[in-house]
Amino acid sequence: MIQDIKTSLQRKERFVHIFRYVISLLTFLIAQNKDIKISSLDSVEIKYHLDSLLKNQKSYSLEFHLNSYNDKKNSSYYKIIDKGKIADSLIFVSSSELHDRVVNQILQPFKKLFIGNQFSLAGENIKSKYYFFNNIPHFQYRLYNDQNLAALIFLEPDFQSFISGAFGISRINKQLDIFGELDLDIENFTKNAEQLKIFWQKNKSISQKMLFKYFYPHILGSNMGILVQIEFDSYNAFFTKSERKILINSFSPIFNNYRVGYTKGKIKSTNSGNEYGYDDAEYSAISISSYLDSRNNRLLPVSGKFYNLTIDGGLDKKNIFIKTNFEHQLFLNVFGNTYGKIKTVFQGISYLKNNVPKSRYLRVGGSSSLRGFDENSFSFPQFNIFTFELINKQIRPMQIKTFIDFGSNKLLNTKNYLYGYGFGFKQVNDKTVLSIDYSLSSYKWQDG
Structure with missing residues (x-):
């Protein structure tokens, strides 16, 4: 299904560009062979008429050449010539x-x-x-x-740099434990339009996640960019995971932004992890990615669309696997200052001849995926989330929203699913970004 979506999007983009090219070419050819009839031989009237025509044209290199005139009919005929002009x-x-x-x-x-x-x-x-x-x-x-x-x-770039965090301290059996998250995002800090992201998260258990991500859009002034991502994850004292990813970035009107690169990861299980069925893993893969972002604003969007598709295919020891990550967002105007957001997320991993190791299950739950549930409450070989938000845009840079998230471990599953719902708001100032969601959760689970 994901490949069908990708193919459909690519065909649509390719058709749009081909259609525009054909229309431009036909317009140019027709214009070259079209005569303008002016019912006058007076030079002042002719100039006025031709000037009026020029004002309605988008071309800046249009010329009118006299083709013929007729004294009896008091008419003159001009040929349209568009030679095209390249800026000096x-x-x-x-x-x-x-x-x-x-x-x-x-x-x-x-x-x-x-x-x-x-x-x-x-x-x-x-x-x-x-x-x-x-x-x-x-x-x-x-x-x-x-x-x-x-x-x-x-052109006005919209660079966003901020730091956000939330921290707490708990005391269990006379031992202090710090939990929370820290998110540091910096853009264009060396004037090369680069991005740097450092993320740390720790919940009340002993699960912890750290992420380092760096994107540089033009290597040595070329059209190629590079993305480096390093991730470390420990899960409930069952295993630790480290993963490194490096991708080369480029752009084409047909494929949008696309990246090709290499991913290498390692999972090391603890003794208790082995007892609960978490196995060691050492994998490497070729990564292919394509994405498009036409939203009007990255922090408070109300129009446009966003999609990202990443496919990793490789070997875990001697086992072939494919991992897919797909996200699509669409914004629509409902009425006035009220907008709708439709979001679809699919993540999945499958092994060609074996079951997916438990240590490679994908975790879901929390504010970034399925709201209303604790962070990483569930783990599945695959899951999909469908979200609908109703957004009210305020005069100040703020949005008020209501939302509902549907999550399932199978596509088009109407028997077993989780859902979270609630409301929230997000406000953006010059120096701060404040986002608060209040959500509840429920589920429908008939079997399995």
């Missing part, structure tokens, strides 16, 4: 500071394009390519040296 200079206009090598890559798609419609299409691709652009660029054109054309490209 590109100027990046932004209030954020970026290194020249990053700016050069942002401007690269515009360097050999005709100004006008082709610039607009390239602008849409730029918004899809870079995580820090929420809006399509707008353009202005200026003449310099009487005959050279400069294109001004206005």
Whole structure:
């Protein structure tokens, strides 16, 4: 099913770009062979009429050539010629500071394009390519040296850097235990549009998770980026897991942002873990990823869509496995300032000839997945979550929402499922992000 979704999305994107190209080509060819009839031979009237036509055209290189005239009919005929114009200079206009090598890559798609419609299409691709652009660029054109054309490209990056955390202390049998989580996100700290994420989480049991993630969009000023991710996980004193992932990132209008790389991980079970059926594992895999983010805002989105598909295929010792992670978000305007968010998440792992080891089960539950339940309350070889949120956008940068999450360990399972529901709000200021959800949980479980 996941492969069908991926194929459908790719075909849709490919069809859109081919359709736009064909329409642009046909428009250009028709325009080249179309005559304009003006019922006048007076030069002032002709100029006024042609100027009016130019104002309604998106092309900046349109010319009208006299083709013929008829004294008896008091008419003149002009041929439309669009030679196309490539900007002599590109100027990046932004209030954020970026290194020249990053700016050069942002401007690269515009360097050999005709100004006008082709610039607009390239602008849409730029918004899809870079995580820090929420809006399509707008353009202005200026003449310099009487005959050279400069294109001004206005883009405002939306870099987000923040630190958040919640901590608690418990005392059991005269021993103090610290639990909570810390999330550090920093962007563009060396002016290279990079991302750094450090995450730590520990619950009241002795489960703990640490994550280091670093993304650099342009290696040595090239069009290729790199993602490095290191993860450490300990689960209830049953086992520890370490995983390293390195991916090369690129972009194409058909496949959007795509990444290809290598994943290597190791699971070491404890004595008590072995007693409960948690086995050791040492695995490596080829990782392929594709994602698209067209949301209008990363922190408070109300329009656009987001999807991410990652597939790992490899060996656990001598056993072949495939691991899939899919997420899709869609935002719709319901009425006025009220919006709907539909979110689908699927994660699964399967082994070709063996059962999935218990130590490689996927854990679900908590504020980041299935609200209303404790963190990592459940573990399955696969699970899917369907979420619907009703969002009310306030005048200040704040959202009030109601939500319901449905979770199941099988696709399209109407007999056995978990669900959490509640309400919350999220407020974003210049220096703080405040998000609070209140949720309850229930379930329907008939068998299994």
